[in-house]
Amino acid sequence: MIKLNNIQRNFLVGNQTVHALDNINLTINDGEYVSVMGPSGSGKSTLLNLLGLLDSPTEGSYFLNGRNVTELDENEQAMTRNQNIGFVFQVFHLIPRLTAAENIELPLVLAGISESVRKERVHHALESMKLLDRAHHKPQELSGGQRQRVAIARATITEPSILLADEPTGNLDQKSGLNVIETLELLNQKGITLIVVTHDAALGARSTRSIGMIDGRIDSDSVDKKSANHSGNSPGESDVTHT
Amino acid sequence: MLLTRDAIQFSWQALSANTTRTFLMLLAMSIGVGSVVILTALGEGARNYVTAEFSALGTNLVIIIPGKNETSGDNPMGLIGITERDLTIDDAVALTRHPKVSRIAPLNIGGAEVAWQSRKREVSVMGTSHEFQKIRQWEVAQGKFLPKIELSRGSSVCVIGSELRNEIFGAHAALGQWLRIGDRRFRVIGVLDSEGQSMGMNVGDSVYIPVASAQALFNVPALFRIFVEVKTREAIPKVITFIKSTLKERHQGVEDVTVITQDAMLATFDRILSALTYAVAGIAAISLFVAGILIMNVMLVTVSQRTNEIGLLKSLGASSKAILNLILIEAILLSALGALVGLVLGQLGCWGIRSAFPDLPAYPPAWATIASILVALITGVLFSLLPAKKAAQLNPVIALSKR
Numbered sequence: 224m225i226k227l228n229n230i231q232r233n234f235l236v237g238n239q240t241v242h243a244l245d246n247i248n249l250t251i252n253d254g255e256y257v258s259v260m261g262p263s264g265s266g267k268s269t270l271l272n273l274l275g276l277l278d279s280p281t282e283g284s285y286f287l288n289g290r291n292v293t294e295l296d297e298n299e300q301a302m303t304r305n306q307n308i309g310f311v312f313q314v315f316h317l318i319p320r321l322t323a324a325e326n327i328e329l330p331l332v333l334a335g336i337s338e339s340v341r342k343e344r345v346h347h348a349l350e351s352m353k354l355l356d357r358a359h360h361k362p363q364e365l366s367g368g369q370r371q372r373v374a375i376a377r378a379t380i381t382e383p384s385i386l387l388a389d390e391p392t393g394n395l396d397q398k399s400g401l402n403v404i405e406t407l408e409l410l411n412q413k414g415i416t417l418i419v420v421t422h423d424a425a426l427g428a429r430s431t432r433s434i435g436m437i438d439g440r441i442d443s444d445s446v447d448k449k450s451a452n453h454s455g456n457s458p459g460e461s462d463v464t465h466t
Numbered sequence: 467m468l469l470t471r472d473a474i475q476f477s478w479q480a481l482s483a484n485t486t487r488t489f490l491m492l493l494a495m496s497i498g499v500g501s502v503v504i505l506t507a508l509g510e511g512a513r514n515y516v517t518a519e520f521s522a523l524g525t526n527l528v529i530i531i532p533g534k535n536e537t538s539g540d541n542p543m544g545l546i547g548i549t550e551r552d553l554t555i556d557d558a559v560a561l562t563r564h565p566k567v568s569r570i571a572p573l574n575i576g577g578a579e580v581a582w583q584s585r586k587r588e589v590s591v592m593g594t595s596h597e598f599q600k601i602r603q604w605e606v607a608q609g610k611f612l613p614k615i616e617l618s619r620g621s622s623v624c625v626i627g628s629e630l631r632n633e634i635f636g637a638h639a640a641l642g643q644w645l646r647i648g649d650r651r652f653r654v655i656g657v658l659d660s661e662g663q664s665m666g667m668n669v670g671d672s673v674y675i676p677v678a679s680a681q682a683l684f685n686v687p688a689l690f691r692i693f694v695e696v697k698t699r700e701a702i703p704k705v706i707t708f709i710k711s712t713l714k715e716r717h718q719g720v721e722d723v724t725v726i727t728q729d730a731m732l733a734t735f736d737r738i739l740s741a742l743t744y745a746v747a748g749i750a751a752i753s754l755f756v757a758g759i760l761i762m763n764v765m766l767v768t769v770s771q772r773t774n775e776i777g778l779l780k781s782l783g784a785s786s787k788a789i790l791n792l793i794l795i796e797a798i799l800l801s802a803l804g805a806l807v808g809l810v811l812g813q814l815g816c817w818g819i820r821s822a823f824p825d826l827p828a829y830p831p832a833w834a835t836i837a838s839i840l841v842a843l844i845t846g847v848l849f850s851l852l853p854a855k856k857a858a859q860l861n862p863v864i865a866l867s868k869r
Contacts (some may be wrong), residue, residue: 275781277780277781277862278863297785297786298785301784301786301788302783304780304781304782305782306783310781310782312866316774316777316781316866318778319483320480321479325479329779330782332476333782333784333788334783335467335472338472377782381783
């Protein structure tokens, strides 16, 4: 479970302090499917970076599965990222010199897992993403949709509890985008907490909970109860009344 | 935690992906290591060459030079002594009285024109005794060396070097022929088999005559050197004391000779040439330093180019320490590989030098080889610390957003 208490994230721009996140209180339960929406500069990506432990709050505390992760040192945060959090980026961020299989394998390499175990898990991931025949292809030899599926396989190879996706379909055509979002939703249905940052209203509408942000604050937090009940997950809460 | 084997493999993939950059860095490092290997091999080769030359002078050898080395300024060997009293044949004879002296050979040197029939040649003429051959351990190819006669007696016989034999007599038999040396005639009784350089003169292109005959030929009563061979190494100090006291007594109480041993000469040359080897190694090491700076520059560019990748690795769970290690491993791989290539290039260079100059034993000393590898590795790591730290400290959010 994710719990943010009075999170403040300020940046100093020149002499001015910009409140990228302003007094955020948010709870996201395990297995939720959350979309974060809002205009540019509203703090969506900053929130995602904080949730992914890529950034630290200026004030407030972040509890992940009951543990205050803002108090962890740099190494512990890296380990937490490796084991509990997966990232899917708009621009895929695949390493060009590595094959699809090697890109997927990276988090396991960083975790120090033995090669035999890695190969087995990578094979399974490639199979589930229908990429077995592309295992030894370099990213530039793959289509956009395939690249994003490689990125999803990489993000989930360590079986994290949270998957953070920043505009996952932003660089894809409609068909590939739909394919990618269905893959993510399938993972959510299997129990992973899925948090998607997007500008795309249609994509946001697919989630069971939609958080709207404006000027670093949570402006709305709505739950599609039907979908939420359908997926069997009960939503968490924010400082904004659910609709 | 990232396994070392995986870290090496990951760094290797990064190096292999940019072959031009990697090749240039390898080239820089290998030139540095290769220079150290070749230059120290040259220094060491020169040292060994000189050592071998002096060793070839004989064993348990003591050399007496006229004059005190204090009178010859900075010359460490005292090779050009200045004295008012010459070394004479009688001085040499007097030294044979010591029971530990096994052989004595006086030496006079001059230059003269030798001629046979219409052939002429300017050569070095050495006036000495029959024991000189044994002291110098020379082989005689034809005939025999100078006869065993009293040192004060001259004789019209000569021994010639093999090169001189070929130049003067060509296809004709040399033994028994009369050779004109200056304005005198000498019968050739032997041809030396030995070659090479001795005291700056070409052994094969010299002529050897009895010392008294040389004194008469050059009209110089003074000796250039007296070679004393001592029976045992342990007896050398006592023989030196005897030489000094005997000659002081003979020279009206003035100690005006310099007595040097083969060991002292070798030690002096060894010191000089070792210092030279260290100096050239130091100069060559500068190129390793330059290679290190190049590695630092290129690694800084690499970190800048791979900012995105570093951000990604952090998002996937790489700690700052893991990033630091990955960059350092790249530098170590580059340095180690560069050192290896440099060693091969250096050895090839040494082989080339040995092929071109067979007399020069241009083998790099082990210390230089080990030191060049260590310096290459240390330089590579030290100069990569800055770019590695820069990479490790990258903010993942900013790194990921860089396009």
